[in-house]
Amino acid sequence: MPSIIHFTTVHSRTDTRIRVKQVSTLAAAFGQNVELFVQDGCGDEIDATSGFRIHDTGLRPQRRISRMTKGAWRMFQEIRKARPQIAHFHDPELIPVGILLRLTGVKIIYDVHEDLPRQILAKSYLSNSVRKILSLAASSLEWLAAISMNHIVLAGATLSHRFPSKKSTCIYNYPMVDELTVNALEREDSNSKQFFYVGGLAKTRGVVEMVQAIDHVTDHEASLSLAGPFQPKELKDEVTREPGWKRTAHVDWIGRKDLAVALANSAAGLVTLQPTDSYLQSYPTKLFEYMMGGLPIIASDFPFWRTILDDIDCAIFVDPLKPQEIARAMHWILDNPDKARKMGEVGKNAVKERFSWDIEARRLVELYEDLLAA
Known part of the structure; x- marks a missing residue:
């Protein structure tokens, strides 16, 4: 059974921040006790570079409401079955899943990639009233995450004002040294x-x-x-x-x-x-x-x-x-x-x-070491 699971129902299994940087870094530090759970219907695989397992929890529902309900529930069941020590998720719509897993004794990390409430306010195809309501709902959901999760990982310091400083860590999405260098x-x-x-x-x-x-x-x-x-x-x-x-x-x-x-x-x-x-x-x-x-x-x-x-x-x-x-x-x-x-x-x-990932990788591993030891 894996000790650490990263999971997403929205992002691609090839996502750079999740797979290439975070999960690969943790696999290098903690070995085969790290897995990535996705939902795309493409089947399980072993990462060719870092050796960790990618577990497919089935085809992602096409409609958003189905993804947020049926897809999220399926993800919850799969992770509960795996019984990890730490589960780290990357989608705001999975906050309810994080809370449920927290109640089962799993230590939960919520990874905040972007300022969702502000993003919603910038969606011009929505009316002003709908934008305000959805933005407020997103703020409320993330407030619930802030008080419920064991830790919050932030992709930038400008997100920190919405979360308790004692339980949040900035892990910037900096590039890996020489990854984008060619001969x-x-x-x-x-x-x-x-x-x-x-x-x-x-x-x-x-x-x-x-x-x-x-x-x-x-x-x-x-x-x-x-x-x-x-x-x-x-x-x-x-x-x-x-x-x-x-x-x-x-x-x-x-x-x-x-x-x-x-x-x-x-x-x-x-x-x-x-x-x-x-x-x-x-x-x-x-x-x-x-x-x-x-x-x-x-x-x-x-x-x-x-x-x-x-x-x-x-x-x-x-x-x-x-x-x-x-x-x-x-x-x-x-x-x-x-x-x-x-x-x-x-x-x-x-x-x-x-601005290299090497610096952020050390901070990520230290966070996990602290949570696993607690």
Whole structure:
């Protein structure tokens, strides 16, 4: 029986924070007593790199309400049967499952990836009244988690104001050192004119402005590469009508190895999220991945992001709502390749020294050692 189980009904079994970083780190520290429980209908497997077992609890229900009820109940039954010492979950909708498992004597960790109440308030397709009600419900649910769980893991310090400091720990989603580094043979073009974005493609994430920006770049060899799903899917129809789409390549998903190659063959990374409450104080993973990949960054001019990169000359800050300003930053990158390359080197060194997963991994293992000993 496993001593430690991570579980999710929402995230993919390939999720980088869960599988590649956290579960792999714990498997290295605690051996085969660590497992990952998912719900995707793809069957069980053994992680080829770290050797831990991934247990599939069945096909995820398609409808959200069914996933939150039938899917969650199925997950609860599987974990109760396994009887771990610690269970660590990653989805707010599994808070009731966490509470039930806590009542059976399992030590529970709730991993808060994002500021859910603020995210709900930014969902423009919902009416103001519905947004407020759902945001309040999410806040109440997480308050219940705060008092019920053994520990809370936070993906960023800006989430800490909602949880008791005595039972919460920040585990930042920093990249693993050298994970996104490729050899010379995989670097197709050291003078690339491709601008790259990885992550969900939504209006609030600036996808429309990025496509508009590439159309303003006068060097017609310059291109835009987008890696991630459109949210919602219907948004793609709108974006493909933009003139800049002719200079845009898109894939719905990219693996870690292909991501490394894409970074190595890009001129700069884009993180031009729009100034919503949920992004103004965020720690975007892609920011640090671009740095690890040695890319200069074109980033939204948020005061908080400036504090993160205060003494690191690796980014050009722009107004994310102005495509022509993004385009001017692209022009600068193309016109100053040596300076841009130096910015990328500075960013990569900063990740190795200050923003690497190695630091977070030690903190995660120490947390588990304390909980297992308690």
